[in-house]
Each structure stands twice: as structure tokens, then as C-alpha cells.
Amino acid sequence: xxxxxxxxxxxxxxxxxxxxxxxxxxxxxxxxxxxxxxxxxxxxxxxxxxxxxxxxxxxxxxxxxxxxxxxxxxxxxxxxxxxxxxxxxxxxxxxxxxxxxxxxxxxxxxxxxxxxxxxxxxxxxxxxxxxxxxxxxxxxxxxxxxxxxxxxxxxxxxxxxxxxxxxxxxxxxxxxxxxxxxxxxxxxxxxxxxxxxxxxxxxxxxxxxxxxxxxxxxxxxxxxxxxxxxxxxxxxxxxxxxxxxxxxxxxxxxxxxxxxxxxxxxxxxxxxxxxxxxxxxxxxxxxxxxxxxxxxxxxxxxxxxxxxxxxxxxxxxxxxxxxxxxxxxxxx
Amino acid sequence: xxxxxxxxxxxxxxxxxxxxxxxxxxxxxxxxxxxxxxxxxxxxxxxxxxxxxxxxxxxxxxxxxxxxxxxxxxxxxxxxxxxxxxxxxxxxxxxxxxxxxxxxxxxxxxxxxxxxxxxxxxxxxxxxxxxxxxxxxxxxxxxxxxxxxxxxxxxxxxxxxxxxxxxxxxxxxxxxxxxxxxxxxxxxxxxxxxxxxxxxxxxxxxxxxxxxxxxxxxxxxxxxxxxxxxxxxxxxxxxxxxxxxxxxxxxxxxxxxxxxxxxxxxxxxxxxxxxxxxxxxxxxxxxxxxxxxxxxxxxxxxxxxxxxxxxxxxxxxxxxxxxxxxxxxxxxxxxxxxxxxxxxxxxxxxxxxxxxx
Numbered sequence: 093x094x095x096x097x098x099x100x101x102x103x104x105x106x107x108x109x110x111x112x113x114x115x116x117x118x119x120x121x122x123x124x125x126x127x128x129x130x131x132x133x134x135x136x137x138x139x140x141x142x143x144x145x146x147x148x149x150x151x152x153x154x155x156x157x158x159x160x161x162x163x164x165x166x167x168x169x170x171x172x173x174x175x176x177x178x179x180x181x182x183x184x185x186x187x188x189x190x191x192x193x194x195x196x197x198x199x200x201x202x203x204x205x206x207x208x209x210x211x212x213x214x215x216x217x218x219x220x221x222x223x224x225x226x227x228x229x230x231x232x233x234x235x236x237x238x239x240x241x242x243x244x245x246x247x248x249x250x251x252x253x254x255x256x257x258x259x260x261x262x263x264x265x266x267x268x269x270x271x272x273x274x275x276x277x278x279x280x281x282x283x284x285x286x287x288x289x290x291x292x293x294x295x296x297x298x299x300x301x302x303x304x305x306x307x308x309x310x311x312x313x314x315x316x317x318x319x320x321x322x323x324x325x326x327x328x329x330x331x332x333x334x335x336x337x338x339x340x341x342x343x344x345x346x347x348x349x350x351x352x353x354x355x356x357x358x359x360x361x362x363x364x365x366x367x368x369x370x371x372x373x374x375x376x377x378x379x380x381x382x383x384x385x386x387x388x389x390x391x392x393x394x395x396x397x398x399x400x401x402x403x404x405x406x407x408x409x410x411x412x413x414x415x416x417x418x419x420x421x422x423x424x
Numbered sequence: 425x426x427x428x429x430x431x432x433x434x435x436x437x438x439x440x441x442x443x444x445x446x447x448x449x450x451x452x453x454x455x456x457x458x459x460x461x462x463x464x465x466x467x468x469x470x471x472x473x474x475x476x477x478x479x480x481x482x483x484x485x486x487x488x489x490x491x492x493x494x495x496x497x498x499x500x501x502x503x504x505x506x507x508x509x510x511x512x513x514x515x516x517x518x519x520x521x522x523x524x525x526x527x528x529x530x531x532x533x534x535x536x537x538x539x540x541x542x543x544x545x546x547x548x549x550x551x552x553x554x555x556x557x558x559x560x561x562x563x564x565x566x567x568x569x570x571x572x573x574x575x576x577x578x579x580x581x582x583x584x585x586x587x588x589x590x591x592x593x594x595x596x597x598x599x600x601x602x603x604x605x606x607x608x609x610x611x612x613x614x615x616x617x618x619x620x621x622x623x624x625x626x627x628x629x630x631x632x633x634x635x636x637x638x639x640x641x642x643x644x645x646x647x648x649x650x651x652x653x654x655x656x657x658x659x660x661x662x663x664x665x666x667x668x669x670x671x672x673x674x675x676x677x678x679x680x681x682x683x684x685x686x687x688x689x690x691x692x693x694x695x696x697x698x699x700x701x702x703x704x705x706x707x708x709x710x711x712x713x714x715x716x717x718x719x720x721x722x723x724x725x726x727x728x729x730x731x732x733x734x735x736x737x738x739x740x741x742x743x744x745x746x747x748x749x750x751x752x753x754x755x756x757x758x759x760x761x762x763x764x765x766x767x768x769x770x771x772x773x774x775x776x777x778x779x780x781x
Contacts (some may be wrong), residue, residue: 148646157486157523242508285468285673290717290730297723311645316674319719319726339722356651358676362699367680368658370651 101161101175102306103193108169110152114281114380127379129155131330132169134406142307144321144338146266146314146353148376151274152330153310157276160308161193162186174273190221193265198279200259204251208304210237211247214266221270236269238300239264240295261295268299274306281316293320294378314357318342323412326350329379329387332406336413346415346423348392386418393418414424429455429497429636431480431728436494438475438701441487447738449631451691452494454765455724457635457667461657464670464682466714468735473692477637477671481519482511499634501598516543517550520628530612536623537608540592543627548730563769567708595626598663600656618649625657639671654681675714679703690746693765697772707774709751733774745776753778 094354111126130152137143145153159166162181169290170179178189193218197203198375204213217243218229236248240261251259257302260280267275278295281289295317299305324341327333334347345351352372359366374391377383383390389399398418406414417423436453439446450472457463467471472656478484480496482503495502499513506514523529530537536753560611589608596604599622612620621641628636642650658681661668672678678685678699687695687703687710695708706712716729733750742749748758768779 095653122726147650173629196745237446257738283624285735286675286714286717287731288734292721294730314647315719318721319723319728352648357518358651358680359713360676360677360679360703360720362703365680367651367656367677370648370655372648375649376646384464424734 100139101136102139102173102363103308104134104172105156105160106134106172108134108156108159108424109169110155110164110169124381126200127374128382129379130159130166131391132334133327133330134302135325135332135335137306137308138323139273140304142320142324144309144311144317144324145327146311146317146324147327148179148312148328148353150376150379150380151327153327154278156327157195157278157308157310159169159197159276161276162189165179168372179183179358186332187221190217191270192273193276194270194272194274195276196260196263196267196276196280199283200251200263201257204259205261208250209247210242210249210254210262213251213262214269217266232269233265236265239268239299240265244382253290260284264292264299268303268305271303272305276310277310278310279312280309280375282313289316297321298373301330314342314354315359319386329377329382331403331416333388333416334414335406336410336415340396340410340413346409346413346420347417348394348423349388350414351423352391386416394422428458429456430499430693431669432460432497433476433480434497436476436479436496438472438484438489439477439492440489442739444739446490447742448492448691449489449738451534452477452762453688453691453741454494454695455686455693455696457636457669458684459667460665461662461683462668462670462681463684463686464672464678465686465688466675466678467688470690470735470738471688473511473671473688474639475613475640476587476688477521477669480635480669481521481637482506482513483521493627498661513550516633517547517631518633519635519637520631520633521622521639522628522641524620524643526617526644527598529621531705531751532612534611535608536610536612536615537589537592540595540608540623540627540630541588542593543590543664544588544630547631559683567634580677588774591630594629596623598660599623599626599733601626618651618653619655621645622656623655629660629666632664633666635667635669637669637671640673641670643673650677657681685706690741692746692762692775694747694775695773696765697774701769701772708747708766708776709753709777709778710747715748721772 108130109132110130114125114127125179131300133156145156146400149154158164160171170177173189183190202284214233214236215229218224218232234244242261254338281292284292300307309317309321321338324338334341334350345354355366356372357372371389385400385402386404389395398423404416404418406416410417411422426444431454433453437448439448450682451478466475467473564657571585587757588683592608593604594617598608600620603606642653645653649655655667670682682699685697685699686693687708690709695711706715713731717731719728720726731750736746743760745763748754755777763775765773765775766780768774
């Protein structure tokens, strides 16, 4: 998946890595060690589509999003926005970047300033990124609040006076107010109850059609990813292990980890007890000292000697479906 | 009381004292837990499911919580009027509990093995002594192991008698922990999330309880780990011959592991049925709504039907049936009176006027 600058890709990364150094004792002479949070990830986000990034905690999915948006600097690799490299964007260009990319975070309680009124929260990107004054921002703010289903009266409230679902609506209104091309949704419904989650998912679909948005959806919830996304990328300890059209990957996962992840995800069907028949053993390894070769090999039912020695590269198994596994033929 | 019920809750109401008066967290709830079954209580945050779980084991923070009325029968004994000392005889040995976040339940400064040993010691003391002696002796032994014992333990690892140590290792083997001999010497922070929850389960089941209350036991875990822990709980339920009262927000999890499903809404038990009856034909409009909120496929092939509105404010709950303002089938009577829990079909209980008064 090399970036070809094609116009149907809104954003892409090339061999993007983020290593966090581990602080050691100042007397220690051992070599510097790193947490490889994101390791050589190449990913393309198609325009007007939803790309889900799924994986368990610590697999690097949030770090990938933060690195792509340059909120934290990447260790190596490149990031492209609409075909132009933005990895080393200077301060002036940042403004343009953040007009095009916005983010919605998991916990609205920590991403919304409790002292601001709703309308000021939503106006913040207009003033910070676009330098609009309060008056000209106001009509855009109200439009954006209307689009997420909040009233003018509610725009005068503060976050503490809103319910969890309403707060997440405010966070979404703030993300769409600059008319971005791409919104990164970092676990947008994980903190919400089931009935509110469904409302927010419906809202996201409607907004995507209205504003021609592309989404990057970060989630650990396979059911949500399956519902919302067109393409899905599966990460495991910093590596991209499988990528392809969501329907195909969910129905016929090829990487042994994806198979385990999907069969471990509970489905509301007591006649199909996938969860109790799942065979996955062990737990996610430490990213400080990951296994050699393929990082999944200690837990993999198909592992052979080669897996512990050589890390597999992504290979196309069918049109647009990539898997990083030496023995992918065994899962066919 | 019939013999086939382990727990029978009758008309239980629990309130929390607040500045704005008493908030009713559980309102006139009735349900039975049969032996050796997994009963899952599902509902959204604030529906009273955790409060109900805490009331069974007698860990409600009183005050502010107060049992307003009703009874909880455990094998025929009403637990509600018992005093704290009498309650203690049931807690741990008869009814055990595990919580959402094992790191806050385990003591960070003691080795895992010592914490499990303490649980086993309490059980043995209760078994061997008459109830009056136990009361003082248990407290004494716990006191010893916390203060005097700390220094002894530092000097010799084998303060825990070898027979007890064997039993600790056995209990870790029971929960499928690899290398139990090593794990007993570790501190909780040295274990992964899944291992910690296994240790909690080992501690709870070392008491051989008749009922295990599990309050969101896998919510803090990753999906592959969640699958392992749930599978383990289900297997152990049959090995140890216990019942599990699983408190969960996730209907999908309930469908996978439960024998019976209880749905709560705003403090009320609105539906109770076997897992197969419930998922083949949910009766209460809230249960139907909750099921159609779960994404079950791609957006172009399936539809989500969110329940309009949001959970009512507990300070000011709607009159009559509390689901009325959000209910697509609401009738005039719904806003006036509260329906009773009726058996609409054999073994399928529902609290809704659609199925009779």
C-alpha cells in the first residue's frame, strides 16, 4: 500500500513509526529502550469512506491517530494529506492541516472545558484555526449545533448540565464546525450506554452524507466497526496485521489474530456461542519487549519456526485485502 | 420458600439519601436466583443493577444507602433484618463478589498468595468454630496477618503453613493460571489484567460460595481476555457448583454466557426470562429497544433503531411506568399506574401493561 497521491485518498501514512523512549535511571549504562507504539504502519484513508482501526488496548491505535494528526511528532515515516506531505508542516501550515482534520475523543468529560459554554466550545476551532471573530463564528456554531441535534437554548449551557450523549454531540459539533475533510473518531461511543451509542452512530452516518466527510474510526468494538466502516485495519502491538473491506474481513478474517479477535467479540445471539468456543490463549505482549519475528507467534495456533525469526510483510490475498502472515494459506 | 431457589428477592426497594431527599435506586424489585445458574442483570448506567448486587452480599454503603422495604431470602433466611455481625457469616463464605477493576480490589502491598491464603483461613476458621467464637477469632486472625504477620512474612516466606500454601496453589490452578508457584510470590501490579481478575475469582471461589456476584467483571479487560475470563467463569460455575449473578451493561455478553436474563430500567426489574426466551421474543418495549440498539451488521444491510430520549432523572422519575416517555407503545394507563411484574408466558416475567394488568 504505497501512497500514490490519488485523489480518492484523503490521508495516508508511509512507514509511520512512533517509539517512546523509556526513562531509565541516570546512572544506568544500559542502551536506550523504546516502547514501539506504532511500528512502520502504512495506511490509506479513502475519501468519503469510513476506515476503522481496531485492536486491543496498547496496540497503538490511538498513538497512530495522534501521530497522523501531528499532535505528537512521529519518530520516522511520512504523513500525507490530500497527496501533500505534512510530516514536517511548519506552524503556518498547521492551521490548514487542522482545518481539514478534526478529532472526537472518547471521554467528553475530559475533552470539553467545563468552564466554557457549549457555544464557546464549538467556536474554539473557528477562532483558533480560522481566526474568525465571535460574531461571524456565531452563525456557523449554531448551524453546527443544529446538525448534531442541539438547540440554541442548550448552546448556553455548560458541559456539566448536559448528559453523556449530549456532551458527545457537542464534541462532534466542534469537529464539524471548520468543515473538515477528515474526522478522526477515537472510541466515540465507548463511554456511552447502548441506547445513546445507537443515537450517536446514526448521527455520524447522517453527518458523513451531509458534509462529505471521511472518517477514521478507532475502536475496540468489532460490532461498531462492522456497522460504521467500509474498510478495516487490524493492529496488534504496533503493527498493522490485516487490512481490507470490512464486510470481507469480518466475514472471512485471514490473519490468525483477526480470527481470534472476531470470534472473541460477543454477539447478541444465545444460539451461537462464539465467545465460549474461542480458543485464543495468552495475553497481549509488552510493547517494550515484543516477541521476535511475527509478534503474534507465541499465541498463534499456526506458528512455526519461521514465525519467530522473520516478521511477515503485508501481502495482498484478494482485491484490496492485505494480510501480514507467513502461513496465510492455512486460514483460507 | 421452595427449595429450588437459592436467592429470592421480594419487593426490594433501596434508596440513597441525598440533599434532594431519598433517591430510589432500586424500586420494588423481585427476582429469584436458582442454584447453579448464571443470571445476568443488564441495564444502562444508573438502572440500579450494581446496587442490587451489593444489597445481596450486604456491602451497600449505609448510609447513604438504605433498604426501604422488601426482603432478600438466602436459602430461606431473610438477610435484610440481620445485623452486621450476622451478615458477616454469609459474606465471603456463602456469597462472594468480584468487581470490575481487580487492581482496586487487591491489596497492592501484599503478595497474591498471602491474600488468597487469608481468604482460605477465614473460611477454615468459620467452619471449625461455633459462630460466636468465629466472630472474634476471624477478626483476630485477620488482624494478626495484617500487622504482626507482616514482619514475620518478610523473614520467612513459609509463614503460610505448607498445607495452606498447597491449597492456595490449588486455587490458582483451578483458575488456569500457569506457574502458580511463581504467581503466589508476586504482587498484584506484576500481573496482567486478566491474571488479576483470575486471582479475584480464585479468592472468591476458594470460599466455595453458593453464589458469586460478578459486577462487570470483564468490562476493564480486552475482548480476547474477556472471552477467556467469561469462559473460565462458566466452566468453574459447574465445577464448584455455584450460581453467578452477573451484572453487565452488555446484552451481547449476557446472551453468550447467561442462563437467565434480567433487564432493569430506572430501578425497576422490567423483564426476567431464560436467555433463549428473551432473545427469541423480548416482551418489554425497553428490552426490544435495547436489542435494536446493538449494531449487528454493516450500515447498508442493517438498521439501528435508537430508543429516543434518555434515561430519566432519578430525582424526578416519571409517574407510572418509568419507560412511558420513551415508549412507542405507551397508553394512557402507563402514565398513571405502575404495572406489576406478571408471568406473561411460562417462566417469562414482564412488567408492562401490554401483557395485562
